[in-house]
Amino acid sequence: MNTKTPITNLLADLQQNGITVWADEDKLCFNAPKNGLTPALRTRLRTHKVALLAFLKAPTAAINGVSPTPPPLILPRNTDEKALAHHWQTLLTLEQVGIDDNFFAQGGDSISATQLLAWIQQQYQVKLPLRDFFATPTIRGLVQSIAHNKQRAQVQQPPLVPMTTTGAKQAGHILSFAQQRLWFLDQLRPDSAFYNMPKALQFVGSLNIPALQQALETIVQRHHTLRTIFKLVGEEPRAFTLESTTFTLRQIDLQHSAELSPTDPFPLLRTEASKPFDLANDLPIRALLICLHPQKHILLLTTHHIASDGWSTGVLLRELVTLYPAFCTGQPNPLPAFPLQYSDFAAWQRQWLQGATLLAQQTYWQQQLHNLTTLALPTDYPRPAIQTTKGAHRLFHIDAEIANSAEKLSQQTSTTLFMLLLASFQSLLHHYSQQTDIVVGSPIANRTRSEIASLIGFFVNMLVLRSDFSDNPTFRELLAQVRETTLGAYEQQDLPFEKLVELLKPTRDVSRTPLFQVTFALQNAPFSSLALPDLQIDPLPLDKGHVAYDLNMVLWRDATGLQGRVEYNCDLFSAETIDRLITHFQHLLTQLIADPDKPLAQWSVPPLLPPQAQPTSRLASASELALYAQWNTTATPFPAQQTLAHLFEQQVIHNPTAPALVYANESLSYAEVNTRANQLAHQLINQGVTPTSIVAIYLKRSFDLIITILAINKTGAAYLPIDIDTPAERITYMLDTPALTTLISTPDLADKLAHLAVQPLLLTPAWSQQLNTPTNNPTVNDQAANWAYVMYTSGSTGAPKGVCVTQKGVVRLVRETNYITIAASDRFLQVGSIAFDASTWEIWGALLNGATLYIYPPGPLDLSDLTTFIADNNINMLLLTAGVFHQLVDYHVDKLQSLRCFLAGGDVINVSHADIVRK
Template sequence: MNPSQESINNQLNQRIAALTPEQRALFEQLKRQQVKSKLSIPRRGATKELPLSLAQERLWFLHQLDPNNPAYNIAIAWELEGKLDIPILLASLQIIGQRQEVLRTAFASFEGKPCQKIAPTFNLKLPVIDLQALPPTQQQQEAQRLAIAEASQAFNLSIAPLMRVRLIRLAPQRSTLLLTVHHIIADGWSRGILLRELAQCYRALALRQNPSLTELPIQYADFALWQRQSLQGEEMKAQLAYWQKQLADLPMLELPTDLPRSPLQQFRGATQSELLPLSLLESLKHLAQQQGVTLFMLLLAAFKVLLHRYCGQDEIVLGVPSANRNRSEVEPLIGFFVNTLVLRTDLSGNPSFHTVLERVRTTAAEAFKHQDVPFAKVVEALHPERDLSHNPLVQVMFQVQNEAYQLQNDSTLNLLPDLQIQQSWVETGSTKFDLTCHLVERSQGLLMVLEYCTDLFHQQTIARMIQHLGVLLTAIVTNSQQRLSELPILTSQERRQILEEWNQTQVNYPQQWLHQQFEAQVEKTPENVAVISPHPNPPNALGRESDSRELDFPVSPQNIGGLRGVIPGYKGSEVITYAELNSKANQLAHYLRSQGITTESLVGIYLERSPELIIALLAVLKASGAYIPLDSKLPRDRLAYMLADAQPAILLTTDAFAAQLPHSCQVVCLDKDWPVIAQNPEHNPVNLVVGDNLAYVIYTSGSTGTPKGTMLTHRGLANYLNWAIRAYPLTAGTGVPVQSSISFDATITSLYSPLLVGKPLVLLPEAEEIEALSNALNSQTNLSLVKLTPAHLGILRQLLPQKTLFGHPQALIIGGEALSKQHLEFWQTHSPQTKLINEYGPTETVVGCCTYDATQTPTTSNNIPIGRPIANTQLYILDRYLQPVPVGVPGELYIGGDGVARGYLNQPELTAARKSQSSAVELGEWGVGSRAGQTHLNYS
């Protein structure tokens, strides 16, 4: 055996030794296949046109769509230490380029089809940039800038060579060689070939010898031609059939992103990295050996678990690269051989990690058995619906690399005279996929590198993801028998922040209930106006004539317009003071008690927006009962269902309304029966309720099924109102309009909060409420707050003049729907003094459980966040396993604290289910889940 052959064999043995276990198993399998088959890739004969390989063709078409896209540049930086001979370096590169045809290949179009054009000679230039005179810090910055600029410069595929080199001199004995190659002529394996051949040529020339590189059996163009022909074979058809079956109805991986996906895929990218300790890497290797899998399979299973926990999908689909050099002829070739294998794994059923690992092993083994089919051919066969916003089939890539194979264990590099080579990462500023996970075995530990699309993800999101992968890997080696629900991904600091720090909302408040606090306010401001109503001149239900008294209410009738008869100071408005309102409510409360109403008794209220409505609401609470609000605008069938389900003991209404409702309960008509009611005492009834007693039952919309009666307590109501009068500027303005239905729980803010601070309620007419609200906002009345929905904002924007408003409400409290920046633009321009508060809360809590001040706190998202919890409230965003999700990851919102409903009326099984869910995560307070489908809920 001659020395050169022995050297080649030694190199081959070293390369085989450096392969991962799965790569070695595949290598042995392929060797056996090659022994059985005597077929080889032939050299091409004379041909007028040379086709592209399928992989090349796909890149060529992508290039036509965006010629200036540098995402498919392969950027290499080699740090050279020692005495460098630049002419020898350039000569070595020239030899390689002349030897490897693909390096002098360009790509043109011939009769509408792309083809290869191979130049007869390889002409490469090596510019030298000298930075030796710069200070160290500036030198480092400039070198980094040059590397990024070089890597991000696009190629013209029609001009060869598709390879650039640039040398940066940093010191007499230190340089950096920047080498950029388009992916259409090279891959990761090619990088190793290029480095080894460069080392061999450089050494030979430095010793004044002719390089003795082994003759290449074929060229890349031969492979491309052979590949096209081989696709017609039966074996290839069988492999393709496997992929068609395996990837049928393939779901798209819905990884949560920080930014909305652009209609046209963007390729701007960056990387984040972290080095895990060597001890963890060794533990992972030991676990893989115990389980009879490769390290690649173990790490792949872990990464799939992480994606499962992030996106909540059971089927996790990602791509892994396959070297695709399963024939000896292509092993020494530079070229684009790498193939993408689509790995689909089912993680349903909350399996143990061992089970996931077995599923991944089976999937990976089958995929590598069928790796000969080019990815482009798989895409063509599956013909997925083309979407220019993302890659077909896979959006996330995963690969494990052994750095020792690339550099340290290659004896050729150690033989370079007076020169040492180290490889470093180059930040190219671009990426091919949404996310690519590179795991690199290093002598110091496991390097985790996440390459990500900066048009989809923020840097801090990817930094957290790397941390979560580290936590997950640590948990797996600690106990690999754990189920997916038991495997942690949050760091201890994150978990403490989410569960404890962000939920430290404990605030003391008076343990008095709404009616008691109202009674206390009556003692302070008995003559203040409590209710202003749009009732006309005829006597009302309570026997009062309309009051035309001029009140100390800063509203000019000339500016009111559509509020005729609503605002004091204009004849025809009806006004009730705090003392009068309390007296009437007490009379009705005593009457209700005489009719058997006590704690937990249900009383239906079916009244139009009027003083009688406010009196009835307060009277039921004073009587110790709980009211059920019934909106006269609801369909008759829905009202009938609510009455049949709740079966209230008494229904408060009017004589005209009573005939409209199907009911079987006792009816009290406040107009017809008031003479009897008025015979009851006017003093405050003795309080009988405690905090856990029902205050009201409000029905859900029924959008997700049958409407359910949600049972809210006095404690929850008191907690919310006490928080509201501290958080909202109720005392700064002149009153609060009420323009929404009492069956809409958000109305509670407008109904009750002003009555606890001595301010009036302004009851807007039901017939033209939005016009009345528009006129009130355009008057000189500086209302304390206005409670409304985003839909209201849109309508008001059309009704109000496009100029600065006469009046400036102290605050707009917005809820009921998702809020966007567009909803707020008009108010930020025309009423800049007004606070804009997004208040969120499901029906299962008292009005709101969290708020976000959109006036003070800007947000990068188009959607306004729902904010942080109010007083004595805990918010948890949990995944399907009831585990807290990381920041930015969507989940279900679970709410705990004083404001949470007591359950659903007549449905104890639902209440019990909710309790058992929250106790599983030891939240202390049981929570009510709210689906995140309509509102994208995540920590912000």
């Protein structure tokens, strides 16, 4: 019998060429030697990808020596491989790396790749093209590239060495190109704080102020750019480094201030951050320490952009958390001295960017940006004749499942997460503007030399990234185009944006920035951990109130997915329009990742502005109007002025004996729940709880948990739910608010709260019999606009933030909705963590509609037990995360027959799984 098939033949040919292939979930992976993957083999791999993946994932995949798992780890074998591996591990914070491991699959990106190649240039005196590293991003490939490039002549950069200081004290240092342009702009607006870069840090714990002062003084002494002033010498600005200067840490104590409040330091922070610098006389850095409490301080560091950038802020913070503990214990400065300073870079830059080098960069950008088109993005308000800078921002989040899918697709397409997100954003701009020539600006660290990686200074450069949509590409094709464009820009990043504007000479337009008006960034500058012994440090958000561009989208990766911020010009866009843009971006990104081979023109994106607000020069088409109406006709009437307590009490009147709560085979009627909640509410009022209070809850899933939530809302206060698995230090942070009045828990959990200053109210098993308080509904001055609850974010991007949700918002979620109908006969399941807002729908969806809420036992979630519970109790209303939804459908769908309404969210839902449930 002939057992040969196209798949086994392909595998045999791959092995003959030294190519190892395996499956990683739904991704086809391979290791290939240089020139091993021929165009013919690449075509066959593409043709048979689906069948090959199925073969590799099958139990019998170990046929013909093919393994369904990655090849064994090959550790570095010689000096070069070991040196490269060590630096690779340092950059990506890895414990081990093999010579065939993929740099980008291990968390690398274009910035860390640039750092690696800069280190290679310093160590081996060879400059490797970034696109070559993208082609073979392994240690084995790097060793081969180093050997290959050493054999061919390269354009040598001049050495970056300390310049002579002879005459520098009198004549000053030359400015970098970026500094020179910024200096001229600052002279036009000397009283402006536009180029200020404020950073606020909150210290909780015992702060050693002398050690902090010494650490800041040391940082200023180490980095010459922080003690540099700028003066005119003749007609040219020059930089003068002050040899001896005193850096002062100003201190303000708000504990006993008659004018300023320690509970709201932000007005003071904004005032201090907006004070302009006098570059001719002031150091380009200021520090202010605000004392709110003996155990709580805020440090405001404000630098001028002429001496710093985003990367530099990370360097400063890293040095601060290194120096401070050393000085606390009387140790000497542990940081090594710098062989170079920013002034050395400025001199080197002007020596390097001339002649053939400058011509090559200029030629590239002239060709790349020929006949550039201005982006015609619809705006809410007419563009002012002269550009304004009044700005605001909106925050958003992209779930981990989408972020992970984006990273997988970027690896499959040999791109980076930045390239994929940029392509998605440009696709959105293409849909909004109906233009095929889309240009955005993007900042780049511009630290291509390893010698300057740890310096504070103005290194950042702006790249102009252009994409062509004229041939209606698929998203995969667009990714390939963006990859080439971005890699080309990275290779030519040395040309300062200031010189690029001079070169291209765009038509002068004072109403907008030259070359581009929209920017995009994926932040990954090296911010170090801000952890210190006995001292908690949290960054505080500080809105500058101004922007440099029409729009700026910034994303950053964390454990929960992607965090995002859109900064926008308030004289062009409304907050509602930016919220709409964010929603469209999230939706389009999800679609593009799910089907990257669909032509972009086939994706439907509603207009940025409502049809009635569209400019008369561009009328919305009938299909656009229909699509917009479909996406936005969502309003339904609901009891918007009713409080949660009042709506619940209405259900008590209508259905007093109906079951409200079921837990551990026991049931409480609406009347019984109301009586107990009233008892506890009166007790809380007696203890000083008012409609402006916050009451924390630290309880397991039980009757008492739901009754406590009701009781708190009956007082008009907001509840702050805390999961019982929350770490102690996070609980301390969450409870650090002046509005907190009390904490409710049980005796069996009291040990976990012993570290807190607040005295908890402990509910014993018989508390309702022991309380001697009224059982009638409390009378309080409660409003629908009052907060219902406060929930904290993960804090993965800094300090956890409390999100306050109004009672009106909760009512809108569960009453007279347009997405489900809820009847008194429905049975809800309360299974979500009380610290996540899914519990809001579970609890209030039942209790404000007369339905029954079944409380799932506390403890780890076992899917088999969960589905048995659902079936045994005829649960018909269920809300789960996307991940749990997929698992239930895959393995336990037969036990979900009782469900009438099954909601899932938080991440992308597979259509096939939804179809299974629907059928």
